[in-house]
Amino acid sequence: MKKNFLIGGALAAQQCEGAYQTDGKGDAISDHLTAGGHHSPRLLTKTIKEHHYYPSHRGIEFYQNFEEDMKLLGELGINALRLSISWSRIFPNGDDLIPNEDGLIFYDHVFDTCHKYGIEPIVTLCHNDMPYNLTEKYHGWYDRQTIEFYVNYTTTVMERYKHKVKYWLPFNEINGAIIEHVGMFMIGYFKEIQDEIDMHHIPDHPDIRFQSLHHMLLASAKTVMYGKKIHPDFQFGAMLLGMVNYPYTCHPKDNLLALQNENIFVDYCADVLIKGTYTNIATAYLKTHHITLEMEQDDLEILKKGTVDFYSFSYYSSTTCSHQALTDTVYGNLIGGNKNPYLKETEWNWTMDPDGLHYLLLKSYKKYHIPMMIVENGLGANDHPDENFIICDDYRINYIQEHLCAIKKAMEDGVDVMGYMLWGIIDLMSASTGEMSKRYGLIYVDLDNRGHGTFQRKKKKSYHWFQKAIKEFINTHE
Ligand code: BGP
Secondary structure, eight states: OOOOOOEEEEOOHHHHOOTTOOOOOOBBBGGOOOOOOOOSOOOOEEEOTTSSOOOOGTTTOOOOOOHHHHHHHHHHSSEEEEEEOHHHSSTTTOOOOOHHHHHHHHHHHHHHHHHHHHHHEEESSOOOOOOOHHHHHHHHSSSTTHHHHHHHHHHHHOOOOOTTOEEEEEESSSGOOOOOOHHHTTTTOOOTSSSSSTTTTOOOOOOHHHHHHHHHHHHHHHHHHHHHHHHHOOOEEEEEEEEEESSSSSSSHHHHHHHHHHIIIIHHIIIIIIIIOOOHHHHHHHHHHOOOOOOOOTHHHHHHHHHOOOEEEEOOEOOOOOOOOOEEEEEESSSSOOTTOOOOOOOOBBBOOOOHHHHHHHHHHHHHOOOEEEEEEOOOOOOOOTTTTOOOHHHHHHHHHHHHHHHHHHHHHOOOOOEEETTTTTTOTTTOOOOOOBBBBSSSOOOOOOSOOOOOEEEEEHHHHHHHHHHHHHHTTO
């Protein structure tokens, strides 16, 4: 392994910071999402309603506690931490001309604290969130003007933190925009919502989704282009929702379907971000679906110039697909599929498949030949502290161990892996359900699904295990 292998954790602003409307922060989409559950959807509400609970408003109070949290992460021995900047903390309305200095100061402190503990920040500029005002006034990413608002924001923060941050991810899971209905949430297009709606069932318009995605891809490319001018050492990553979608049987039609799914769901974006081009397969897909992208003259040139340096992705689980209608299904990260009889599932019905990670690394590296970074992976599980407040999360240890092992195997196969970030290294609320009980962390946070608790932090068994595992992983592979 290379000496500079990055190993650490990942967080997202809206799932941990809290501090709603504090120090000039504007409303973000996430602030309008109610708490849901495993089988009850989160609602997106146009206004903030008293009878609903909005978990992002307090998060885990990372905003107030980040120094204590970073100290725990420093002791853990990680050398990198992926976190996101809340766009609406910097530009409260999105279209403001001048940034909010208090917001900028907060992240100055966060990044300084990272460096104090020898932790390299990896910064997501937009983690499925945007200032709420942009959704009202511009229908999110559908309006081309949003590109300029975003670029104004990204250049502001890249200029401000150019001596503190080297690794940047312009968007989280940008290919989420390709998923029917969910993609409408990802692009922030809420025009038809009267009052409130299940966030995963916003009326779908493929033409609007793909046009908005084009704007996001352009915004990413422009950010890379300007970023390289701000500091030539900046490293930018594509950040994709990593999907392994096996054919359910060896029926040729299942195999073909799996390939077609992957071509569009993952490679449509990966090809633009990494190779700077819409491939024939992408344009043929648009044509068959009667979608015509509106482009300006230099759009394709911008995409070509603003390609990224590394391929990063989230990976939690795999699914299967069948050309026949099957009823036995599983959930997964934003998309589910057919159940795989060979694999076990988590309490939230996400399939556990470390071999899938090995497979994905091999396949994506062979396709793109740029360094790979796993920027999200982990197990969402209910933890049950005993009467002495001890948390024995062996299930989480097993999960992480098996996935680290899969990474090692991929590296032995020749894949250039540059880092591994454990999702939700400190317990935070779930993005899909808004629950606190779906915990990923090595550090427990005393908080329940309705926001009750002391917010006290406590190291779990997995914390102590990971502390050793990091050293072992780095030593055995140097
Ligand atoms: C990804 C998101 C993260 C995170 C993760 C786990 O899609 O980028 O923000 O939340 O999924 O999902 P969940 O929190 O729904 O368990």
